[in-house]
Amino acid sequence: MNRESPITVYREPDLHESSLVLGWSEDAGDLGRKVTDYLNLKLKGQEFAEIEPGDFFPMGGVAIRDDIARFPESKFYACPDHGLVVLQTDSPLAEWHKFLNSVLDVAEHHCHVTELYVIGAMISFGAHTTPRQLLAVVNAAEMKEILSQYDLSRDMDYQTQPGERPTLNSFLLWLARERNIPGVSVWVPIPFYLAAIEDAQAHKKVLSFLNERLGLKIDFCDLDQEIRKQNEQLAQARSHFPQIDDYISRLESNLMLSKEENGELVKKIEDFLKEGG
Amino acid sequence: MGIRLYQEPQLENPILVASWPGIGNIGIIAVDTLRSILEAEEFGEIEPWEFFYPKKVLIRKGVLESLEFPSSRFYFKRVCGGDIIFFIGEEQPTEGGRVYAEGKKAYHMANLVLDVAEKFKCRRIYTSGAAVALIHHTAKPRVWAVPNGPGLVSEIKTYQNTVLMSAIEGRGGHGNITGLNGLLLGVAKKRGLEAICLMGEIPVYLQGLPLSYPRASKSVLEILSHSLQVEANLDTLDELDQKVQQRIEEFYQQIPLEVRGQLDRLKQVAYAQPAEPGPITEEEERKIVEDVENFFKKRGERG
Numbered sequence: 001m002n003r004e005s006p007i008t009v010y011r012e013p014d015l016h017e018s019s020l021v022l023g024w025s026e027d028a029g030d031l032g033r034k035v036t037d038y039l040n041l042k043l044k045g046q047e048f049a050e051i052e053p054g055d056f057f058p059m060g061g062v063a064i065r066d067d068i069a070r071f072p073e074s075k076f077y078a079c080p081d082h083g084l085v086v087l088q089t090d091s092p093l094a095e096w097h098k099f100l101n102s103v104l105d106v107a108e109h110h111c112h113v114t115e116l117y118v119i120g121a122m123i124s125f126g127a128h129t130t131p132r133q134l135l136a137v138v139n140a141a142e143m144k145e146i147l148s149q150y151d152l153s154r155d156m157d158y159q160t161q162p163g164e165r166p167t168l169n170s171f172l173l174w175l176a177r178e179r180n181i182p183g184v185s186v187w188v189p190i191p192f193y194l195a196a197i198e199d200a201q202a203h204k205k206v207l208s209f210l211n212e213r214l215g216l217k218i219d220f221c222d223l224d225q226e227i228r229k230q231n232e233q234l235a236q237a238r239s240h241f242p243q244i245d246d247y248i249s250r251l252e253s254n255l256m257l258s259k260e261e262n263g264e265l266v267k268k269i270e271d272f273l274k275e276g277g
Numbered sequence: 278m279g280i281r282l283y284q285e286p287q288l289e290n291p292i293l294v295a296s297w298p299g300i301g302n303i304g305i306i307a308v309d310t311l312r313s314i315l316e317a318e319e320f321g322e323i324e325p326w327e328f329f330y331p332k333k334v335l336i337r338k339g340v341l342e343s344l345e346f347p348s349s350r351f352y353f354k355r356v357c358g359g360d361i362i363f364f365i366g367e368e369q370p371t372e373g374g375r376v377y378a379e380g381k382k383a384y385h386m387a388n389l390v391l392d393v394a395e396k397f398k399c400r401r402i403y404t405s406g407a408a409v410a411l412i413h414h415t416a417k418p419r420v421w422a423v424p425n426g427p428g429l430v431s432e433i434k435t436y437q438n439t440v441l442m443s444a445i446e447g448r449g450g451h452g453n454i455t456g457l458n459g460l461l462l463g464v465a466k467k468r469g470l471e472a473i474c475l476m477g478e479i480p481v482y483l484q485g486l487p488l489s490y491p492r493a494s495k496s497v498l499e500i501l502s503h504s505l506q507v508e509a510n511l512d513t514l515d516e517l518d519q520k521v522q523q524r525i526e527e528f529y530q531q532i533p534l535e536v537r538g539q540l541d542r543l544k545q546v547a548y549a550q551p552a553e554p555g556p557i558t559e560e561e562e563r564k565i566v567e568d569v570e571n572f573f574k575k576r577g578e579r580g
Contacts, residue, residue: 137340155338166331166332170334171331177341
């Protein structure tokens with residue numbers, strides 16, 4: 001590794017033919033952070049490497065979130081018993097090509113990764129009670145074939161629209177293909193009114209797929225409890241506030257809300273859940 | 278990583294003409310129009326990875342088919358009296374959310390462009406951009422020319438409809454050229470290459486609009502084609518200009534009457550030398566700019 005490499009490896013993980021799961025720390029519904037934290041907790045992930053932030057984030061101070069100073073982090077965790085590498089990382093704001101190649105350098109040279117799983121949240125204008133369908137974008141036809149056994153929507157057609165840019169997930173998949181690493185970007189819809197808080201159902205949907213695909217044998221009873229609790233809180237919000245119920249009922253009937261109504265629903269739900277239901 | 282040349286054409290005394298997008302896309306439209314008229318042939322590119330974020334993804338039936346990056350391409354054309362190399366960058370490499378190129382990436386890109394210029398023994402570099410000016414959109418824009426050495430001043434003085442910074446009202450010969458269209462001049466100077474930046478005037482009240490301004494591109498192209506000794510039929514630019522002028526007029530009619538009244542006075546601007554009193558006083562100039570800024574501020578607040 002050259003002196004300019006931003007990668008720091010504390011100790012070499014004992015991994016052969018492993019899979020890498022990447023989650024972005026600041027994703028909607030807290031998806032990336034929660035899923036990677038959960039995997040590390042259940043599978044006893046051990047931190048073994050990180051990408052130094054200097055090249056990829058503006059070093060003009062620190063951000064404060066929930067009263068706490070935050071600093072960008074990109075940390076790798078090894079779960080050797082399950083052949084799994086977990087990366088929890090902030091999204092780089094510069095030098096994307098170098099950053100994503102650093103991710104793949106660790107994956108390829110230190111973990112012998114043979115499959116890549118990138119998870120991402122899609123903002124949905126549906127209700128939280130609507131069944132969620134995972135959506136997959138792959139970088140190789142063989143990966144699409146492998147995923148045919150799972151409950152994923154795999155036939156998406158998409159082209160970047162004017163004024164938009166591709167996601168980091170697409171960028172990473174494309175670079176992985178250059179290295180012959182098959183990969184998939186797994187997307188889960190998050191109702192817009194849960195995007196700034198947490199969406200336990202979405203977390204479980206992604207984790208269940210990973211559990212099945214990677215044979216992790218995780219028991220989700222604690223997560224099921226969390227989902228029940230959140231559903232109860234949302235049901236309470238609906239019964240306490242007829243306006244919230246009306247908005248969500250309309251979403252359940254596939255009706256669109258106005259911009260103002262969307263904003264009002266977001267605020268009311270966030271306030272209600274923050275106050276503990 | 279860096280420059281990729283698909284072929285190495287034999288060129289005689291070439292001139293490099295480079296441009297990136299900027300205000301009103303004045304420079305890039307001028308340069309790309311000339312490239313298109315001359316049917317210049319693509320022969321290389323600067324690899325995009327370290328400079329740009331991808332601009333487009335294509336996913337078909339769930340499979341990521343392609344990822345496209347902004348292009349930075351070289352073209353050549355053999356012409357009597359001196360061959361031409363064109364460089365056209367689809368985007369300026371930016372850092373930290375800035376609009377125009379700045380910092381080490383921009384410097385690196387400028388150096389890569391000039392590596393190619395030196396490899397083919399270019400004798401001169403032209404870049405092109407916009408000059409924000411107190412003019413009316415019905416007027417013919419002038420071209421502000423900035424050379425990177427005093428030896429070029431006398432030649433610039435022979436160009437039609439062109440002014441040096443010292444001849445621009447209230448500028449005193451000073452100013453700056455943001456982004457790569459300007460940076461390239463400096464880097465060329467450092468390497469001992471002569472370079473000139475040609476900037477077409479755009480009315481101050483149009484600089485923030487998402488519109489191209491082909492009227493100024495045409496002014497630039499008139500100078501460029503004369504200097505390169507090539508004949509260029511500018512009909513396509515005229516057609517484009519007519520369409521854009523229509524849209525500008527529509528916008529112009531939405532401006533409140535009192536502000537428009539001030540802007541209408543710009544129709545009277547005759548280009549005065551610094552020593553001569555112009556038809557609009559400095560105080561009036563300030564007032565016009567202030568009114569325009571306030572108008573846009575209010576529009577912005579209304580969303």
